Amino acid sequence: MVTKPIRVLIAKVGLDGHDRGAKIIAKALADTGMEVIYTGIRQTPEQVVSTAIQEDVDIIGLSSLSGGHEALFPRVVELLKARGSNIRVIGGGIIPPEDASKLKKQGIAEIFGPGTPTKEIVRFIKGACQEPVRDEESKMLKQIDHIGIAVRDLEKSLDKYAELYGAKATHTEVMESLSISIAFIPVGEVLLELLQPLAPGKGRIGEFLEKYGEGFHHIAYRVDNLDRVLAKMKENGIKLRDDKPRPGADNTRIAFISPEETGNVLTELVESKKL
Amino acid sequence: MEKIFQTDSAIEVKPLYTPEDMVEAGFDHSRDLGSPGRYPFTRGKDSTGYRKNPWIMYQYAGFGSAEETNKRYHFLLDHGETGLSVAIDLPTQIGYDSDNPLASGEVGKVGVPISSLQDAEVLFKGIPLDRPRQISATFNSNAPIWLAMMIVLAEKQGISPQKIGVRIQNDILKEYIARGTYIFPSAPSVSMATDVIAYCAEHHPNWFPLTACGYHIREAGANAAQEIAFTLANAIAYIDDTVRKGVKPEKFISKIPVFFSCGMDFFEEIAKFRTMRRLWSRTMKERYHIDDPNLLSLNLVVFTAGSALTAQQPMNNIVRVAVQTLASAIGGCQNLHTCSMDEAYCTPTEEAVKLALRTQQIIAHETGIVRTIDPLGGSYFIESLSNKLEEIAKNYLREIDETGGAVKATESGYFQRQISKSAYELNRQIEEKERIVVGVNEYVDDTGLPIEILKVDPGLERKQIDSVRALKKERDNVKVKQALRELKRVAEIRENIVPPCIEAVRAYATVGEICDVLREVYGEYTGASHF
Numbered sequence: 194m195v196t197k198p199i200r201v202l203i204a205k206v207g208l209d210g211h212d213r214g215a216k217i218i219a220k221a222l223a224d225t226g227m228e229v230i231y232t233g234i235r236q237t238p239e240q241v242v243s244t245a246i247q248e249d250v251d252i253i254g255l256s257s258l259s260g261g262h263e264a265l266f267p268r269v270v271e272l273l274k275a276r277g278s279n280i281r282v283i284g285g286g287i288i289p290p291e292d293a294s295k296l297k298k299q300g301i302a303e304i305f306g307p308g309t310p311t312k313e314i315v316r317f318i319k320g321a322c323q324e325p326v327r328d329e330e331s332k333m334l335k336q337i338d339h340i341g342i343a344v345r346d347l348e349k350s351l352d353k354y355a356e357l358y359g360a361k362a363t364h365t366e367v368m369e370s371l372s373i374s375i376a377f378i379p380v381g382e383v384l385l386e387l388l389q390p391l392a393p394g395k396g397r398i399g400e401f402l403e404k405y406g407e408g409f410h411h412i413a414y415r416v417d418n419l420d421r422v423l424a425k426m427k428e429n430g431i432k433l434r435d436d437k438p439r440p441g442a443d444n445t446r447i448a449f450i451s452p453e454e455t456g457n458v459l460t461e462l463v464e465s466k467k468l
Numbered sequence: 469m470e471k472i473f474q475t476d477s478a479i480e481v482k483p484l485y486t487p488e489d490m491v492e493a494g495f496d497h498s499r500d501l502g503s504p505g506r507y508p509f510t511r512g513k514d515s516t517g518y519r520k521n522p523w524i525m526y527q528y529a530g531f532g533s534a535e536e537t538n539k540r541y542h543f544l545l546d547h548g549e550t551g552l553s554v555a556i557d558l559p560t561q562i563g564y565d566s567d568n569p570l571a572s573g574e575v576g577k578v579g580v581p582i583s584s585l586q587d588a589e590v591l592f593k594g595i596p597l598d599r600p601r602q603i604s605a606t607f608n609s610n611a612p613i614w615l616a617m618m619i620v621l622a623e624k625q626g627i628s629p630q631k632i633g634v635r636i637q638n639d640i641l642k643e644y645i646a647r648g649t650y651i652f653p654s655a656p657s658v659s660m661a662t663d664v665i666a667y668c669a670e671h672h673p674n675w676f677p678l679t680a681c682g683y684h685i686r687e688a689g690a691n692a693a694q695e696i697a698f699t700l701a702n703a704i705a706y707i708d709d710t711v712r713k714g715v716k717p718e719k720f721i722s723k724i725p726v727f728f729s730c731g732m733d734f735f736e737e738i739a740k741f742r743t744m745r746r747l748w749s750r751t752m753k754e755r756y757h758i759d760d761p762n763l764l765s766l767n768l769v770v771f772t773a774g775s776a777l778t779a780q781q782p783m784n785n786i787v788r789v790a791v792q793t794l795a796s797a798i799g800g801c802q803n804l805h806t807c808s809m810d811e812a813y814c815t816p817t818e819e820a821v822k823l824a825l826r827t828q829q830i831i832a833h834e835t836g837i838v839r840t841i842d843p844l845g846g847s848y849f850i851e852s853l854s855n856k857l858e859e860i861a862k863n864y865l866r867e868i869d870e871t872g873g874a875v876k877a878t879e880s881g882y883f884q885r886q887i888s889k890s891a892y893e894l895n896r897q898i899e900e901k902e903r904i905v906v907g908v909n910e911y912v913d914d915t916g917l918p919i920e921i922l923k924v925d926p927g928l929e930r931k932q933i934d935s936v937r938a939l940k941k942e943r944d945n946v947k948v949k950q951a952l953r954e955l956k957r958v959a960e961i962r963e964n965i966v967p968p969c970i971e972a973v974r975a976y977a978t979v980g981e982i983c984d985v986l987r988e989v990y991g992e993y994t995g996a997s998h999f
Contacts, residue, residue, distance in 0.1 A: 207558070210648015210649055212648065213689050213775075217689075217892055235995065237570070260574070260578060288813075289813045289921045306812075308908040311899060
C-alpha cells in the first residue's frame with residue numbers, strides 16, 4: 194500500500210529568531226521521509242495558518258524561545274478552528290511545564306521541551322497524523338444520503354407509505370439505462386429511495402427481487418469529492434463495482450462499492466452536484 | 469573499530485601530548501606565545517592579568533518593564549555585580565514600540581522594553597552610569613538609538629562620558645547569520661553599525677562601539693573553529709566599512725571586543741580564547757598594517773553557553789556554569805556573563821541569578837585563578853590544540869575571503885549552511901549517544917521540576933503600552949517631527965545618522981518612530997528559510 198508522505202509545517206511564531214532547534218527538527222523529520230516546510234522566523238499566527246492550509250499540511254510544529262508561546266500558540270489553534278481546519282498543532286522551545294499543561298488544554302496536541310530526542314517527535318507525529326486520516330475518512334461520509342429499498346410496484350408502495358406515515362414522494366424518475374423507475378421520499382435529511390424494475394427480472398433490481406424478494410437493497414452515503422474517495426479506495430485496494438463515477442438520479446454522481454468489501458451491505462457513494 | 473576521541477570541533481585528540489608534539493606542530497615560543505600584554509597576546513590581553521581586578525562580572529538582565537528591571541539591577545549591583553548587561557526585549561530589538569500590534573505577547577518577555585528615552589531613564593533610576601565598570605546592551609539592528617540614549621542619559625545625569633564604560637553589541641551580521649533581530653537590508657545595516665563606530669572614534673574613544681559576536685553563531689550550532697573564523701570575518705567587514713568612511717583603524721580597532729561562548733569542552737574552549745587573541749592580533753596587524761602592538765590586544769567578552777543548559781535536572785546546570793566559568797577565567801577573559809540554572813525554562817529568578825553571580829565570585833576569589841596569568845600556557849596539549857584551531861580557523865577565513873567577505877558570505881547563506889551542518893551533526897551525536905549529556909541521554913530521571921520559575925506579570929505589558937501611548941501625547945510633538953525629518957534627510961544622503969538620532973532621542977521620539985523613518989529610507993530585510 195502506497196501512503197502519502199506526512200506533510201509538516203515547522204513555524205517560528207513571534208519575534209524570536211532562535212531557530213537552531215526548529216531547523217534540526219525540520220531536517221530530522223525530512224530525513225524520515227516527511228515533507229517539511231520551514232516558514233523562517235518572525236511569523237504571525239495568521240501567516241502560519243494560511244501557509245499550513247495552503248500547503249495542505251497534516252501537522253504544524255510551532256517553536257518559540259521568547260516566551261511568546263503563551264499568547265501565540267493558542268492563537269494558531271483558534272485560527273485553524275475558525276477556518277474549519279483540523280490540522281494538528283504541536284509545540285516546542287523554552288516552555289515551563291506549567292505553561293505546557295495549559296497549552297495542551299488550549300488544544301496544542303503536545304509540547305516537546307529542550308533535549309527531546311527527535312525520534313520521539315517523529316513517533317508522535319506519525320501517530321497523530323494517522324488519526325487525522327481516520328478523521329478524514331469518517332468525515333468522508335458526510336451523511337446518509339438515502340436508503341434504497343427494492344419494490345415490485347412503485348405506485349402501491351408509495352400508497353402504503355402515504356397510508357402508514359403520511360409520507361409523500363418529492364421526486365420520481367425513470368432511468369432507462371438501469372431499467373428502473375425510482376421515487377424519493379424524504380425522511381429528515383435522509384431519503385428513502387424506492388426502486389422498481391421497469392420489467393420483472395430486468396436489470397439489477399429485477400434480479401435482486403427474483404433472488405431475495407422485496408426489501409432493503411442498499412445504503413448510500415454522501416461524499417464531497419467522489420473522484421478523490423474512489424482514488425483513495427483504489428489506492429487501498431478496495432474492490433469497486435464502479436471504477437469511475439457515473440450519473441445517478443436527481444443530478445448526482447454515484448459509484449457502488451463491491452458488497453463483499455462492506456459486510457454484504459451494498460454501499461453506494463453519492464456526490465451531489467447541488468452542494 | 470577503535471574509538472576515536474575528538475573535541476567538540478571534531479579535532480582528533482591523542483591520549484597524551486609530549487614535547488614532540490610541539491616540535492611536530494612547528495611551535496615557536498616567542499612567535500606563538502610571547503608574554504601576556506605583548507604581541508601576539510596568546511597569553512593574555514595585559515601584563516597584570518587579574519591581579520589588579522578580576523574580570524568584569526555581568527549578569528544579563530531585563531524583563532517585564534524598565535521599573536522591574538531597575539529593581540533587578542539594584543539587586544545585582546548590591547550583590548557585587550561589576551558590569552551591567554541590559555537585555556532588551558524583542559520588539560525593541562527589531563524596532564517596534566511596545567504599543568505596536570506586532571509586539572503583542574512579546575513585550576518584556578526576554579528583556580526590558582525600551583521604547584524611548586523615558587524607559588531608559590527609569591531603567592537607570594538611582595544608578596549613576598559610572599557605578600558599574602561597564603554597561604552593555606543588546607542593541608544591534610538599531611544600535612545608533614542606544615548610543616544616543618547613553619549619550620543623552622549621561623548628560624542628564626551630569627556624568628562625563630569619559631568616566632562611563634559603554635559597550636554596545638551592534639553586530640548586525642550575526643543577526644542575519646544566527647540570531648534573527650534584523651530590520652533593514654544588510655548594506656544599510658552595516659553602515660549603521662559603522663556609523664556608531666565612526667561617531668565613537670571621534671567623540672567617545674573610550675567606549676566600545678561594536679562587539680564582534682561569535683556567541684550567537686556558536687549557540688546556533690557552529691563549532692569552536694567556526695566561531696573564531698566567522699567572528700573575525702564579520703569584524704573585518706565592519707572595520708573595512710569604517711575605514712571606507714575615512715576613519716583610521718588605529719582610532720577604533722582596539723575598541724572592538726570579541727564576544728565568545730564558553731561551552732563544556734573545557735580544554736578546547738580555553739584553547740579557543742587564546743587562539744582568538746593570537747589570530748586577532750595577527751590578522752589586524754597584517755590587514756591594517758598597525759604598528760602599535762598595544763592596539764592589537766583583544767578584549768574578550770565571554771558568556772557561558774546557554775545551549776549547554778538542560779531543562780532536564782536543571783540543578784545540574786549550576787555545575788556546568790561553574791566549569792565554564794573556570795574555563796573562561798583560565799582563558800583570560802575581560803568580561804564574563806554567567807547563565808542561571810533555570811534558563812532552559814525562563815528568564816532567571818532572583819535566586820538563580822544570584823547563584824550565577826556567586827559562581828563567578830567563588831571562582832575568582834577561592835580558586836587562586838587570579839594569582840597567575842595564563843596558567844595553562846605551555847601545556848603540550850593546550851598549545852597543540854591552540855595551533856590546530858588557528859589552522860582550521862584560517863582555512864575558513866580563506867574560504868570566506870574567496871567568497872568576497874562576510875557580507876557576501878552572509879547573503880549567500882554560506883555561514884548559515886555551515887552552522888546548520890554542525891548543529892545537525894552535534895544533535896545526531898547526542899541522539900546516538902556518541903556524546904553523553906547527563907540527564908538528557910544518560911542518567912535520566914523524571915523527578916519533576918524542583919526549581920522555581922519566574923513569571924513575568926502579564927499586567928506589565930498593558931502598563932507599558934499605556935505609558936508609551938501617554939508619552940506620545942504628552943511630549944513636544946513639533947520637536948519630534950522636526951527631529952525625525954532631519955533624521956530622514958541625513959539617512960537619505962547616507963551621512964552618519966548618530967547625530968540626528970541623538971536629537972530624536974532627546975525629543976523623546978520612540979524607537980519605533982525612528983526605525984520607521986529608517987525603514988522608509990532603507991527598506992526592510994525579509995528573511996530566508998533554508999534548513
